[in-house]
Amino acid sequence: MKKEQNTTEQKQEQPKPSTRAENSEQIQIPLAELIKNRYEKVRKLQAKGINPYPYRYERDYHIRDVLDNFDEFEAQQTRMKLAGRVMLKRKMGKVFFADIHDSTGRIQVYVKINNVGEEQFELFNDIDLGDIIGCEGTVFVTRMGERTLNVTHFELLTKALHPLPDKHAGLQDVETRYRRRYADLIVNPDVRATFVMRTKIIQAVREFLNDQDFLEVETPILQPIYGGGNAEPFKTHHSRLDMPMYLRIADELYLKRLIIGGYEKVWEFCKDFRNEGMDRLHNPEFSMVELYWAYADYRDMAALTEELWRYVVSQVHDSYKVPYGEHEIDFEPRFRWVSMVDSIKEITNLDFLSMSYDEAKAAAKNLGVDTDELINWGKCVEAVWEAKVEPTLIQPTFITDFPKEISPLAKQHRSNDRLTERFELFIAGMEMGNAFSELNDPVDQLQRFLQQGKALEAGDTEAQPLDDDFITALSYGMPPTAGLGFGVDRMVMLLTNQHSIRDVLFFPQMKEMKEGSIPVSSILAQLISNNGDI
């Protein structure tokens, strides 16, 4: 524990005051020039008494509505007000064409000097790509066949100072897309669609569990003691109480307390935090769903898991066949249910269940598996399984009955004392869920905590500390219970055909950018301090 504090204690750094803006040297970059051009337009408008950032706009249709009912609107010459961001602008003599986008779609607007008058026409000349405007008029179809709003009056609703990315190539640079998600969302409709899917998926999970009478609950994110999994936590500090606190790594121990308290079906949509490496499947902050179901075992949970997936897929896709990379995942047939040792036997013809530790180790070695750290039978089985079976699991498959040595949180299997009642669900090669017949013997649980405590002292930063109150809770008696946890981000990845967790998180964790682009704040600070000059 002490050792861990030394390595993970976070420095109580004050937020750095924003001095870059004030101290900036003479800025001579094209971006500054572009921003200056736009800022000058702001000042020009203000000089005319026009607020470039007004308060509201009485819009009466979304663009989608207009396009869906276009013929009627055109026939009746319905007056309408639309609003959106200017994404394209073309000037042709005394006429402008522009494309505006709102959250529902895109429409072309037509600004003709005879229709809007000279003053408005001049104002539109100063409209830049990225500005947000409101337009009033009636619709018509141009010679080229494009459905268009014939503008009679428009208003600037928000002046954009920063230029948009390229109108055709869009924003490709992944780093910029993650760091400035707003810019990504403005120009990449597919990205917006992916995140709408994310919301729908989460809603579908919630609907399903609520329909099954699972009670959605909330448990602490900020915890005096963490547990429920093996992971290094984020550590923080409560000033008034002067005590260390942790961000949760799992919900398990709190949800089980609620089962002890008498709720029979509980679940939580949980943000968890793990102080570990980051890669395409891992963000330090991530979303899980955990559920606990009293009087049920892991087979009941598997049946429920399968129903849940099928429900979610049906809510967000037209078909049970879902593309993922080069594969097509079919959720319609019953998911395969195969024990870990049987899945190995299918591929290698070797029955590990009948082997001793020494035999298993030798067999693993024969299969080309590195056996140096395989300290028991269970580790051998796991290593062989990971090497030979896991990569083959594309269609939904429950891998079940894990060896006891690698499943410290699961109940021993009722019919084989080398195994546990546990399954993991695999889809498209990713682990999509982990479930047990939960351990509810307080003495057994205490022994496992004590073992973990030794590992902690030995320097294992991912071991979990003894939670005395949880043992107390278990001593009141927890009914037989099945528990399931699954990563929501991965579920979203699978159902949106995304291959990095960063593409399903609006704001993935990024390292601090120490060098590189000059912040807009510096450019603006210089502009306002120099009265508009650079």
Added chain:
RNA sequence: GGGGGUGUAGCUCAGUGGUAGAGCACCUGCCUUUUAAGCAGGGUGUCGAUGGUUCGAUCCCAUCCACCCUCACCA
């Protein structure tokens, strides 16, 4: 953490041991149903950062930073 790759204009990308280019965007002018509008003109840049080699580095070398891929660990 190991290995590989990338970093040049607001965006998308070329390129070179003699301080740099294209398209889009931007600026100026022309054009009243255009549409990747067009036509004429304009390059607006600490070439990721810091050192080194060199007469001279954006380019070669070293270190560092960020991002991507991959392996190991984890949801």
